[in-house]
Amino acid sequence: MHLxxxxxxxxxxxxxxxxxxxxxxxxxxxxxxxQQIPERIVSLAPSITETLxxxxxxxQVAGVTDYCTYxxxxxxxxxxxxxxxxxxxxxxxxxxxxxILSMEGNVRDDFRKLTGLGIPVxxxxxxxxxxxxxxxxxxxxLTGREREAAxxxxxxxxxxxxxxxPMRQRIEPxxxxxxxxxxxxxxxxxxxxxxxxxxxxxxxxxxxSPSTYPQFSREAVVDEDPDVLVILSDAGGRGTxxxxxxxxxxxxxxxxxxxxxxVDPDILSRPGPRATDGLELLERLLHTKP
Numbered sequence: 480m481h482l483x484x485x486x487x488x489x490x491x492x493x494x495x496x497x498x499x500x501x502x503x504x505x506x507x508x509x510x511x512x513x514q515q516i517p518e519r520i521v522s523l524a525p526s527i528t529e530t531l532x533x534x535x536x537x538x539q540v541a542g543v544t545d546y547c548t549y550x551x552x553x554x555x556x557x558x559x560x561x562x563x564x565x566x567x568x569x570x571x572x573x574x575x576x577x578x579i580l581s582m583e584g585n586v587r588d589d590f591r592k593l594t595g596l597g598i599p600v601x602x603x604x605x606x607x608x609x610x611x612x613x614x615x616x617x618x619x620x621l622t623g624r625e626r627e628a629a630x631x632x633x634x635x636x637x638x639x640x641x642x643x644x645p646m647r648q649r650i651e652p653x654x655x656x657x658x659x660x661x662x663x664x665x666x667x668x669x670x671x672x673x674x675x676x677x678x679x680x681x682x683x684x685x686x687x688s689p690s691t692y693p694q695f696s697r698e699a700v701v702d703e704d705p706d707v708l709v710i711l712s713d714a715g716g717r718g719t720x721x722x723x724x725x726x727x728x729x730x731x732x733x734x735x736x737x738x739x740x741x742v743d744p745d746i747l748s749r750p751g752p753r754a755t756d757g758l759e760l761l762e763r764l765l766h767t768k769p
Contacts, residue, residue: 503620506582506602506605507582507602509602513599516539516623517621519541519575519577520536520540520575520577520578521541521542521577521578522542522543524547524581525544525546525549526581527603528556529550529752533615534618534619534622534631535624535627537550539622542557543557543558544558544560545561548745557573563589565589567596571598575598577598577599577601577621578598578600579600579603580593580602581604582604603618605671606670606671607674608675611671612635615752631752638755639678642759651680652680652738653703653704653707654682654683654707654708654709654765657708658672658692658714661715663694663700664695665692665693668688672747675747675757679762679765697725697727697728701730704732706733706736707733708721708738711742738764742764747760
């Protein structure tokens with residue numbers, strides 16, 4: 480087969496079986512049946528939008544939230560409002576044949592409203608890297624991009640192995656990952672961020688917390704005395720000078736050794752195709768000598 484014929488066949492592959500029903504179970508245990516590959520998808524989470532574009536399904540995206548800013552092409556898509564309380568009128572006006580959301584950012588009341596629109600709704604809510612790989616695979620099936628999903632997942636798994644493999648020979652620095660400075664909140668147990676810290680070779684000091692994003696007191700941070708402080712850049716405050724806000728933190732090991740880092744939350748906290756970017760970033764930060 481000539482190369483151009485093969486390329487044309489691959490380009491048409493997502494639509495080759497457009498009349499074949501798709502049956503999948505979402506992360507709420509709901510069985511969703513689509514009569515054909517969706518051509519107009521509304522994405523209600525940035526991680527979902529990123530995944531769809533990474534799979535080459537950007538042309539199938541009809542609408543996104545105000546927070547869907549990556550890749551650049553996503554900014555050109557019609558907006559349906561925020562992740563919380565999106566505009567039902569805007570969604571209906573886009574005539575979607577599928578709505579995809581994540582219960583991590585979207586709320587149950589919105590979910591009930593969306594399912595009442597008579598439009599298929601699929602929920603994907605990955606909280607670990609393994610689940611992210613499963614979500615990418617599922618979205619690949621939904622969009623007719625199974626091969627693209629398999630290639631993307633294999634590449635991410637390879638990057639994960641390159642980070643995790645050498646960890647046995649490294650000391651685990653203690654870490655607090657701050658998601659908000661006022662109120663003071665950190666990434667706790669059961670979060671994707673906590674798993675990234677572990678995979679990057681760190682020890683999350685809030686991992687034993689019963690809540691996912693517990694509030695910490697200023698004094699608790701002093702008592703824990705982390706080796707590394709990682710602060711999401713949208714957590715509030717200015718730069719890495721947390722001492723100006725919390726003077727008692729001046730004596731923290733992380734502050735004394737200059738291991739306080741501001742990071743882009745879009746890279747670190749979105750459970751999508753850039754998750755391994757976040758893992759590699761954390762690995763560099765946690766194991767850079769002060």
